[in-house]
Amino acid sequence: xxxxxxxxxxxxxxxxxxxxxxxxxxxxxxxxxxxxxxxxxxxxxxxxxxxxxxxxxxxxxxxxxxxxxxxxxxxxxxxxxxxxxxxxxxxxxxxxxxxxxxxxxxxxxxxxxxxxxxxxxxxxxxxxxxxxxxxxxxxxxxxxxxxxxxxxxxxxxxxxxxxxxxxxxxxxxxxx
Amino acid sequence: xxxxxxxxxxxxxxxxxxxxxxxxxxxxxxxxxxxxxxxxxxxxxxxxxxxxxxxxxxxxxxxxxxxxxxxxxxxxxxxxxxxxxxxxxxxxxxxxxxxxxxxxxxxxxxxxxxxxxxxxxxxxxxxxxxxxxxxxxxxxxxxxxxxxxxxxxxxxxxxxxxxxxxxxxxxxxxxxxxxxxxxxxxxxxxxxxxxxxxxxxxxxxxxxxxxxxxxxxxxxxxxxxxxxxxxxxxxxxxxxxxxxxxxxxxxxxxxxxxxxxxxxxxxxxxxxxxxxxxxxxxxxxxxxxxxxxxxxxxxxxxxxxxxxxxxxxxxxxxxxxxxxxxxxxxxxxxxxxxxxxxxxxxxxxxxxxxxxxxxxxxxxxxxxxxxxxxxxxxxxxxxxxxxxxxxxxxxxxxxxxxxxxxxxxxxxxxxxxxxxxxxxxxxxxxxxxxxxxxxxxxxxxxxxxxxxxxxxxxxxxxxxxxxxxxxxxxxxxxxxxxxxxx
Numbered sequence: 243x244x245x246x247x248x249x250x251x252x253x254x255x256x257x258x259x260x261x262x263x264x265x266x267x268x269x270x271x272x273x274x275x276x277x278x279x280x281x282x283x284x285x286x287x288x289x290x291x292x293x294x295x296x297x298x299x300x301x302x303x304x305x306x307x308x309x310x311x312x313x314x315x316x317x318x319x320x321x322x323x324x325x326x327x328x329x330x331x332x333x334x335x336x337x338x339x340x341x342x343x344x345x346x347x348x349x350x351x352x353x354x355x356x357x358x359x360x361x362x363x364x365x366x367x368x369x370x371x372x373x374x375x376x377x378x379x380x381x382x383x384x385x386x387x388x389x390x391x392x393x394x395x396x397x398x399x400x401x402x403x404x405x406x407x408x409x410x411x412x413x414x415x416x417x418x
Numbered sequence: 419x420x421x422x423x424x425x426x427x428x429x430x431x432x433x434x435x436x437x438x439x440x441x442x443x444x445x446x447x448x449x450x451x452x453x454x455x456x457x458x459x460x461x462x463x464x465x466x467x468x469x470x471x472x473x474x475x476x477x478x479x480x481x482x483x484x485x486x487x488x489x490x491x492x493x494x495x496x497x498x499x500x501x502x503x504x505x506x507x508x509x510x511x512x513x514x515x516x517x518x519x520x521x522x523x524x525x526x527x528x529x530x531x532x533x534x535x536x537x538x539x540x541x542x543x544x545x546x547x548x549x550x551x552x553x554x555x556x557x558x559x560x561x562x563x564x565x566x567x568x569x570x571x572x573x574x575x576x577x578x579x580x581x582x583x584x585x586x587x588x589x590x591x592x593x594x595x596x597x598x599x600x601x602x603x604x605x606x607x608x609x610x611x612x613x614x615x616x617x618x619x620x621x622x623x624x625x626x627x628x629x630x631x632x633x634x635x636x637x638x639x640x641x642x643x644x645x646x647x648x649x650x651x652x653x654x655x656x657x658x659x660x661x662x663x664x665x666x667x668x669x670x671x672x673x674x675x676x677x678x679x680x681x682x683x684x685x686x687x688x689x690x691x692x693x694x695x696x697x698x699x700x701x702x703x704x705x706x707x708x709x710x711x712x713x714x715x716x717x718x719x720x721x722x723x724x725x726x727x728x729x730x731x732x733x734x735x736x737x738x739x740x741x742x743x744x745x746x747x748x749x750x751x752x753x754x755x756x757x758x759x760x761x762x763x764x765x766x767x768x769x770x771x772x773x774x775x776x777x778x779x780x781x782x783x784x785x786x787x788x789x790x791x792x793x794x795x796x797x798x799x800x801x802x803x804x805x806x807x808x809x810x811x812x813x814x815x816x817x818x819x820x821x822x823x824x825x826x827x828x829x830x831x832x833x834x835x836x837x838x839x840x841x842x843x844x845x846x847x848x849x850x851x852x853x854x855x856x857x858x859x860x861x862x863x864x865x866x867x868x869x870x871x872x873x874x875x876x877x878x879x880x881x882x883x884x885x886x887x888x889x890x891x892x893x894x895x896x897x898x899x900x901x902x903x904x
Contacts, residue, residue, distance in 0.1 A: 259478050289478050293525060351552045352560035372463040
């Protein structure tokens with residue numbers, strides 16, 4: 243917490259040059275526009291992976307990770323919500339393979355302050371071929387995807403936010 | 419929600435860390451293979467795009483070492499547009515690159531070497547991992563690691579122009595100079611990083627040198643291959659990550675070749691095997707003799723140990739001291755022990771920190787002259803750097819407008835794959851006999867993996883980011899008889 247005010251990060255993961263793998267980045271860009279006035283709410287897009295994500299988990303009270311997941315064709319565009327704390331922690335042989343649950347465990351063991359809330363929104367995709375731009379299926383589902391993740395961010399904000407008469411964290415949309 | 423989501427690492431499983439062991443009729447190992455993925459199609463994807471885009475585009479190939487691609491690409495662009503960056507631009511590039519090498523190495527040392535050196539190879543499987551290493555190191559040390567890494571990343575972001583993805587490299591220089599105020603911050607981090615590197619070296623020494631069992635393991639024949647080594651050296655044949663000539667030494671430590679990046683095709687060739695898309699780099703003038711080591715086999719090795727082996731010494735004093743100590747203790751040059759890569763990595767950390775400090779303290783570093791504008795017609799550009807895992811070459815060919823016509827990238831892990839296969843073959847032959855598979859093979863393979871640190875992180879980025887090791891054993895009729903997973 244900084245100045246007693248909680249810090250919330252919305253972290254988009256993906257790779258711009260792998261077609262639908264960019265969805266996490268695209269969604270975060272959209273959310274940034276929606277929540278543009280919200281104080282204490284930060285948006286970051288990254289193509290980093292593995293242990294490199296550790297930096298993003300320190301210093302925040304809540305983190306919402308927006309990533310993609312490979313699914314069957316009929317599930318493309320679906321959004322799955324996971325709580326990182328409920329995911330199985332699997333320590334593998336290869337250090338690049340540190341995933342979110344492993345990073346959390348590592349931080350906790352080292353006594354580092356980790357986010358109280360860590361939610362993952364995984365967007366169903368199929369196409370991760372090299373190329374710019376989303377597939378028509380994912381592009382078409384984008385408004386719905388953004389809306390569902392916006393709701394998740396709102397729910398995280400209301401969970402973490404202390405009673406605040408000034409209305410910090412409220413979105414420009416909800417303020418209207 | 420009420421829906422179970424099964425997340426299979428499909429995008430990463432294909433070919434990732436897949437080990438195939440083929441047995442003969444007696445049930446002994448005929449051949450063991452290791453499959454590694456490549457970012458297939460990237461070269462083709464880049465064709466038709468403006469060359470100036472490459473430092474940003476290639477930085478997205480890998481979620482771990484963006485800086486290595488960004489820097490190799492920026493150097494390829496200097497060459498393509500035939501423009502030499504001003505001295506300050508070169509110094510800033512080298513400075514931030516050393517900060518990156520240090521940052522990458524420090525985390526890898528604690529994570530990679532952690533399970534084997536800090537926890538110990540005989541510790542129970544549940545403890546022989548990064549969490550076990552964290553426990554053993556203690557929370558204070560881990561906080562120190564995390565804090566150092568954070569500061570280094572802040573320096574990278576400050577100089578790189580954008581947090582995370584660098585946008586500084588341009589043909590003929592960099593996008594912005596460093597102010598005196600920024601330099602002050604950088605110097606502070608650089609000085610602290612030297613102290614940190616020394617501290618890490620003490621941890622390594624305590625773990626390896628003062629532990630007979632681990633020291634013996636490092637020197638054991640099981641983890642030894644007598645191959646050629648390759649890496650960049652400066653004009654005094656000292657190690658340099660950012661520029662110089664590519665030097666190759668033979669398994670006896672004699673200089674075999676020293677060449678400019680432009681001549682790489684005269685020295686390096688690619689061997690293709692039917693069971694993998696990966697291309698095995700070997701020394702053209704020696705030739706491909708199959709998966710064997712020795713002077714007659716063109717198999718080579720890159721990365722921290724290779725760089726130390728090819729260099730006549732280190733340019734900075736503390737790194738030189740550590741370098742002499744390692745070779746003194748391991749019986750002189752070259753060192754062929756795969757596990758000594760961890761040791762070499764820490765020596766490189768000291769060098770990276772010292773060089774980082776040296777450049778940060780250089781008064782010329784804040785000069786505003788950071789770009790020479792290209793005026794020549796582009797044709798061919800080749801750039802080389804030492805990535806954390808070894809020599810990385812970017813090769814571009816364009817039309818007169820700078821539109822890419824041909825792209826070729828030789829990444830560090832490609833140079834090492836053949837030697838990794840040797841390690842796996844050795845482990846398989848030691849631990850699979852008469853059709854009986856000793857499950858200890860996984861540990862042996864994992865240890866070799868951790869030393870090489872083959873980079874699998876190319877591009878795909880789907881949850882949960884897990885890379886499994888799978889060992890498949892086939893009988894003489896190519897029927898799958900056993901599968902082991904970590």
